[in-house]
Amino acid sequence: xxxxxxxxxxxxxxxxxxxxxxxxxxxxxxxxxxxxxxxxxxxxxxxxxxxxxxxxxxxxxxxxxxxxxxxxxxxxxxxxxxxxxxxxxxxxxxxxxxxxxxxxxxxxxxxxx
Amino acid sequence: xxxxxxxxxxxxxxxxxxxxxxxxxxxxxxxxxxxxxxxxxxxxxxxxxxxxxxxxxxxxxxxxxxxxxxxxxxxxxxxxxxxxxxxxxxxxxxxxxxxxxxxxxxx
Numbered sequence: 001x002x003x004x005x006x007x008x009x010x011x012x013x014x015x016x017x018x019x020x021x022x023x024x025x026x027x028x029x030x031x032x033x034x035x036x037x038x039x040x041x042x043x044x045x046x047x048x049x050x051x052x053x054x055x056x057x058x059x060x061x062x063x064x065x066x067x068x069x070x071x072x073x074x075x076x077x078x079x080x081x082x083x084x085x086x087x088x089x090x091x092x093x094x095x096x097x098x099x100x101x102x103x104x105x106x107x108x109x110x111x112x113x
Numbered sequence: 114x115x116x117x118x119x120x121x122x123x124x125x126x127x128x129x130x131x132x133x134x135x136x137x138x139x140x141x142x143x144x145x146x147x148x149x150x151x152x153x154x155x156x157x158x159x160x161x162x163x164x165x166x167x168x169x170x171x172x173x174x175x176x177x178x179x180x181x182x183x184x185x186x187x188x189x190x191x192x193x194x195x196x197x198x199x200x201x202x203x204x205x206x207x208x209x210x211x212x213x214x215x216x217x218x219x220x
Contacts, residue, residue: 033208042200042212043157058207090156094208099145102208104156 023091119211136201
């Protein structure tokens, strides 16, 4: 059972480049979410999804797009990378948001030069 | 007002000590509550769920007080391996994370 898989684990981009962070889960979870965590800071919610075809913004959505075409996958797109987006990105999933805990991927460490 | 407030610490305690963390939440309709543990530069991992009647898992005890809207985590007989950041989580429309409480257990 792989759980939540994030790729890549590390990435360096130049300002203005775009890229997609991949997230996949094999637990048939309905709820998926993306967080960023800056050094010494807490988790901040970027976008979340309560099921295939449904997405919503979190606390810090600007500069990021998401889509949820399948239950398994929830990619995060950086449209035009900026140094302020240098962070660790975590994807998480849960059977539902009301009663079940989230399970996290092991993160993508992203540096924007 | 933040959905979840948590004392950031840091808490520095000797091995064998008992330490308690508290977390307050603002939405009285919140349904589920969890404690997570996060090691440096790693992903958060579920430590335990928090049930209305309180629950225990080995050296860890979690309590929920709905009337005062806070949850707590008690760690007994602290081990060096307990050193980490502890995050409280409250559910609503989404998962609301506290900023975390840093614990260092000193030999």
